[in-house]
Amino acid sequence: MKIDEYQAKEIFTQYNIPTPQEILCKTPQEVKQASRKIGKKVVVKAQVKVGGRGKAGGVKLANNPQEAEEVGKQILGMEIKGLKVQKVLVSEAVEIKSESYVGFTNDRSSKKIVCMASPAGGVDIEEVAKETPDKIYKILVDPLKGGLHDFQARNLAFKLYDDVKSVRQTVSILKALYKAYIGTDASLVEINPLVENGEGKLIALDAKFNFDDNALYRHPEIAKMREVLPAEKVEREAKEKGLSYIKLDGFIGCMVNGAGLAMAAMDMIKLFGGNPANFLDIGGSSNPKKVINAMKILLNDDNVQVVMINIFGGITRCDDVANGLMEAFDALKINLPVVIRLTGTNEKEGLEILKQNKELILANSMQDAAKKAIELANK
Numbered sequence: 001m002k003i004d005e006y007q008a009k010e011i012f013t014q015y016n017i018p019t020p021q022e023i024l025c026k027t028p029q030e031v032k033q034a035s036r037k038i039g040k041k042v043v044v045k046a047q048v049k050v051g052g053r054g055k056a057g058g059v060k061l062a063n064n065p066q067e068a069e070e071v072g073k074q075i076l077g078m079e080i081k082g083l084k085v086q087k088v089l090v091s092e093a094v095e096i097k098s099e100s101y102v103g104f105t106n107d108r109s110s111k112k113i114v115c116m117a118s119p120a121g122g123v124d125i126e127e128v129a130k131e132t133p134d135k136i137y138k139i140l141v142d143p144l145k146g147g148l149h150d151f152q153a154r155n156l157a158f159k160l161y162d163d164v165k166s167v168r169q170t171v172s173i174l175k176a177l178y179k180a181y182i183g184t185d186a187s188l189v190e191i192n193p194l195v196e197n198g199e200g201k202l203i204a205l206d207a208k209f210n211f212d213d214n215a216l217y218r219h220p221e222i223a224k225m226r227e228v229l230p231a232e233k234v235e236r237e238a239k240e241k242g243l244s245y246i247k248l249d250g251f252i253g254c255m256v257n258g259a260g261l262a263m264a265a266m267d268m269i270k271l272f273g274g275n276p277a278n279f280l281d282i283g284g285s286s287n288p289k290k291v292i293n294a295m296k297i298l299l300n301d302d303n304v305q306v307v308m309i310n311i312f313g314g315i316t317r318c319d320d321v322a323n324g325l326m327e328a329f330d331a332l333k334i335n336l337p338v339v340i341r342l343t344g345t346n347e348k349e350g351l352e353i354l355k356q357n358k359e360l361i362l363a364n365s366m367q368d369a370a371k372k373a374i375e376l377a378n379k
Contacts, residue, residue, distance in 0.1 A: 288324025313344025
């Protein structure tokens with residue numbers, strides 16, 4: 001689960017992490033009033049759950065309330081990576097002497113928490129990791145051995161600042177950030193940038209939280225913050241119907257039984273130059289209704305140009321999948337090419353059923369299916 005910046009900063013305040021004076025607004029008039037209340041230059045920031053807001057024009061400086069109102073008109077209603085901006089955060093403009101990055105997340109390989117820090121804050125940390133990995137410093141934190149120790153926090157702080165006062169502030173913020181990470185069952189928490197203002201005070205200028213969905217039952221106050229995005233809504237509806245679905249950015253809709261086979265199918269598509277539009281696992285049951293529901297999801301994705309179905313019948317019977325697919329063709333208006341590879345339990349029976357529909361393109365292997373799907377998508 002992801003939340004907006006203003007929500008993340010509400011949590012920061014609970015853990016005494018310093019943030020700027022800010023007011024959430026939903027109309028240009030509210031932006032003007034907020035600017036007047038803050039009483040100085042302000043920054044108007046779009047509240048959407050994606051990165052790159054600044055590059056997209058979703059973060060703008062305003063010198064007075066009138067400018068703030070105009071900026072509010074520009075940002076409110078705009079789209080950033082497909083998400084419409086419905087709220088903005090009006091924040092006091094902060095004089096910036098330096099920018100850094102700090103964050104915590106899970107490290108699966110060590111089964112510990114990793115604390116990351118970088119003096120190259122204010123930009124995408126992924127780009128820093130790619131272009132200048134030597135500017136990212138990491139320490140592993142064992143929650144079973146006391147969590148983040150003072151000496152660990154100090155070691156990281158000295159990687160960011162030479163001044164002792166700044167180091168002490170950084171240690172305090174890192175300790176508080178760790179408590180927030182543990183206390184909320186977060187899977188990721190970041191401050192980017194952590195800035196030093198003209199008076200030498202460190203302030204969290206931006207904030208990011210991701211939470212473990214499996215732990216939300218312990219945090220009803222955080223669960224209330226959830227705003228379901230369109231893609232998340234589809235994923236939740238798919239889960240309710242016994243399907244595992246994750247939307248991606250490609251153009252080949254995938255329907256597979258089994259998570260491992262689904263990953264292999266996606267890899268095969270990428271290998272031959274295609275791009276999968278989703279991960280969709282119908283599971284190991286022999287329920288034709290699942291095939292219909294899965295097909296509906298794929299057809300509702302405007303990016304899907306061709307559907308590739310990859311079924312290996314172990315527990316799942318190929319004839320049941322074939323019947324489900326035939327029912328889907330009867331019940332739905334399918335105007336996309338459908339490539340299917342069917343093998344395993346009751347394979348012959350399943351193929352005989354599918355041959356009744358001349359619109360289906362049969363493939364004799366996963367490799368053949370991927371190639372045919374890509375060829376059809378490129379027509």
